[in-house]
Amino acid sequence: MxxxxxxxxxxxxxxxxxxxxxxxxxxxxxxxxxxxxxxxxxxxxxxxxxxxxxxxxxxxxxxxxxxxxxxxxxxxxxxxCGRALSPEDSGRIRVGLSSGPGALLSAVILSHFTQHYPKFHVDIVRSNTASLAQMLRDRLLDALVVDIRSLRPAPDLRVTDIAELDGVFMCRPGHPLARLARVGFAQLNAYPVCSTPLSEETARILVERYGEQAHPAVLVKLASDEISHLVQVTQDTDAVLLAIRASAPHLVELPMSPPLKTQARFGLVTIASKSEPPFLPVIRGLMREALREGPAAAPAPR
Missing domain, CATH: 1.10.10.10 (Winged helix-like DNA-binding domain superfamily/Winged helix DNA-binding domain)
Structure with missing residues (x-):
């Protein structure tokens, strides 16, 4: 054969x-x-x-x-093997992105390969972390960028290039909460909160900071794997978005009391037993650039 x-x-x-x-x-x-x-x-x-x-x-x-x-x-x-990609190289890249990395990396990856490696086929798959991990194991994807706190540790997976980004509550400019110097949980809870699926660690931090009513199962009224939809809802309504700050820099960050103090930990995930695909260094470089702490959301007026 x-x-x-x-x-x-x-x-x-x-x-x-x-x-x-x-x-x-x-x-x-x-x-x-x-x-x-x-x-x-x-x-x-x-x-x-x-x-x-x-x-x-x-x-x-x-x-x-x-x-x-x-x-x-x-x-x-x-x-x-042994050389960097050139503009004449061809092939197929299949990258899985969970909600946060997808918002920050999808356009970056597609634009970069279009400009520098135009003969490559680039497939971006957006889904939740568990589904993406299974697709990686089934060899339907070559690599993932996900919030590793939502990823169950396993010996067959290699996690590298971890970036930490702050998670915050945000609202639209002009929202009633945006005028407050300090926002307590009771004030926040008067409005619908939206979020992508949250890790167990984030749920624990929320409960520690604000009590049982802050558990995502109770607090989050609008949930979606696609963060762009939630950002749009937050722009158009009085909903409050819980997400990484860099995903919506045009929204207003709420000055919570006490502060939330949680972070997403995005990492590059590959199959541990496989040799590194030739395009992976390119993805790493794009991650380092795009997943640096992005521009801060607009602060609430004092």
Whole structure:
């Protein structure tokens, strides 16, 4: 078998159709069919069940797919080993971002690769930390940037490049709370609070600072994995946003009494047993630039 055959197999499994796969691979359907048939004959078992015009991976095919993806990834990394990316390099980057990193990094990553590595395919996947971690383990993603306090520690995951950013309560300019020199929890709790899913550590800090009513299960009335939606709601209504300060610098930071004093800890997550993809140093550099403590939210008037 060859790497070319494995690439054909991976694309066919992804497309679920000889027609779509042959279009992506720029080859004829008979040629693709011969390539898959030769691979099946060499392996001695069927990779796909043919159901009319549809195809589905067999149980054996699912096992071969996981191993094929790992082999092709390692071969691609070996090709780039020992040198930095150049503008002529091509490939595919699949990066998972949870809500906070997604707000700060999505456009940065897409813009940088468009300008400097235009031949690369860049896939950004936004979801919660648990879902992204499973996709990383399933080899559907190459790396994650997530709040590592929401990530269950595991020996198969490598976490590096940790950045800490302050979490705060924020509201729109002109909000009734924005005029106060100090905001107590009872005053805050008079308005709906919105947030992305919070870690157990953040929940503990909230309860320690403000009491049982500050537990996210009670306090947070509007929840979403997509922080941009929550920022928009906060701009348009009297909702209060609990998020990293850098995610919405145009909002007003509320002077809580006592202060919240919590931080998100964003980290780069990869599979510990895999060699480093050639694009990872680029992602690291973008993280260092974008995840420095961003511009402060506007302070509340005194």
């Amino acid at each position: 060859t790497l070319v055959q494995l690439r054909h197999f991976i694309e066919l499994a992804r497309a679920g159709s000889f027609v779509r796969a042959s279009d992506v691979l720029c080859m004829t359907q008979p040629a693709l069919s011969r390539s898959i048939k030769a691979l099946e004959e060499e392996l001695g078992r069927l990779l796909f069940d043919r159901i009319g015009k549809r195809i589905e991976l067999t149980a054996f095919g699912q096992e071969v797919l996981a191993r094929s993806q790992a082999l092709v990834e390692e071969a691609e990394q070996l090709r780039h």
